[in-house]
Amino acid sequence: MGRMAGKVALISGGAEGIGGALARMIVAEGGSVMLGDIQPDKAKALATELGANADAVALDVRDLVQWEAAVASTVKRFGKLTTLCNIAGISEPGNTVDVDLDSWQRHIDINLNGTFFGCRAAIPVLAAAGEPATIVNVGSMLAHRASGNMAAYCASKAGVTHLTKSVALDCAARGLNIRANTVHPGAIRTPMYERYVNAGGPDMIDQIEATMASAHPMGRVGTPEEVANAIIFLSCDDSSFTSGTDLNIDGASAIRD
Numbered sequence: 376m377g378r379m380a381g382k383v384a385l386i387s388g389g390a391e392g393i394g395g396a397l398a399r400m401i402v403a404e405g406g407s408v409m410l411g412d413i414q415p416d417k418a419k420a421l422a423t424e425l426g427a428n429a430d431a432v433a434l435d436v437r438d439l440v441q442w443e444a445a446v447a448s449t450v451k452r453f454g455k456l457t458t459l460c461n462i463a464g465i466s467e468p469g470n471t472v473d474v475d476l477d478s479w480q481r482h483i484d485i486n487l488n489g490t491f492f493g494c495r496a497a498i499p500v501l502a503a504a505g506e507p508a509t510i511v512n513v514g515s516m517l518a519h520r521a522s523g524n525m526a527a528y529c530a531s532k533a534g535v536t537h538l539t540k541s542v543a544l545d546c547a548a549r550g551l552n553i554r555a556n557t558v559h560p561g562a563i564r565t566p567m568y569e570r571y572v573n574a575g576g577p578d579m580i581d582q583i584e585a586t587m588a589s590a591h592p593m594g595r596v597g598t599p600e601e602v603a604n605a606i607i608f609l610s611c612d613d614s615s616f617t618s619g620t621d622l623n624i625d626g627a628s629a630i631r632d
């Protein structure tokens with residue numbers, strides 16, 4: 376029996392990166408997954424590769440109506456929803472004075488509102504499953520330790536962190552069998568990370584990689600599978616008394632001197 380046997384997950388941002396690795400791991404652990412992504416062809420290709428326990432739906436997390444449709448599609452396809460994983464996110468640099476206003480708004484719309492809409496659409500359906508249900512949201516080590524040149528990202532991820540605690544308390548107070556937690560990755564080798572590494576051109580790749588690694592006391596960046604493993608722990612019944620918590624997957628970055 377896998378750790379996710381009997382669970383049905385909806386993953387936003389499930390086409391690639393951390394969401395893609397998580398989808399593979401949930402299916403390998405015996406669960407079913409619906410991949411919601413703004414890249415529906417890529418999500419569909421991964422679902423096809425994963426087989427009968429995976430499917431895909433077009434989802435732009437900025438739109439509550441699309442979230443409601445994705446939740447309904449998951450229930451129609453797999454019979455219930457037990458597990459919401461809000462993974463979709465963007466990251467663009469910019470300080471408070473210079474950040475492009477559209478970029479600021481994109482971060483709030485996708486990272487913060489997108490997570491809020493996901494919780495709002497899913498909670499009644501998670502409650503209706505009549506069994507232990509979970510929400511895992513993705514923050515960042517930059518939710519704990521701000522960066523001067525990542526104003527919008529830091530603000531949006533700090534918002535996700537506290538939103539999650541509010542959801543956890545509300546579900547507990549209303550006697551819903553839903554736990555909500557946040558994972559906080561350090562730098563993780565995904566397409567998002569590769570865009571940063573490649574931004575300075577070929578001559579800068581080694582230097583940027585070294586800088587990224589040295590930001591972590593463990594001296595390296597993480598893998599999508601290391602984050603997926605933590606999300607699985609928070610999504611399965613092994614963490615049955617854990618709600619409203621922050622789990623750092625960051626090579627000790629959050630506690631560094």
Ligand SMILES: NC(=O)c1ccc[n+]([C@@H]2O[C@H](COP(=O)([O-])OP(=O)(O)OC[C@H]3O[C@@H](n4cnc5c(N)ncnc54)[C@H](O)[C@@H]3O)[C@@H](O)[C@H]2O)c1
Pocket residue numbers: 387388389390391392393394411412413414434435436437462463464465466485513514515516559560561562563564565566567568
């Ligand atoms: N990679 C890192 O170093 C790192 C570190 C800390 C936190 N995170 C967070 O982890 C999450 C996943 O990051 P990643 O590195 O896998 O990113 P990624 O860019 O590699 O993948 C993100 C996925 O989200 C999807 N997506 C983007 N906007 C969307 C939208 N509006 N609606 C639906 N789907 C959308 C993309 O199509 C893609 O499939 C993000 O929330 C990110 O902020 C990543």
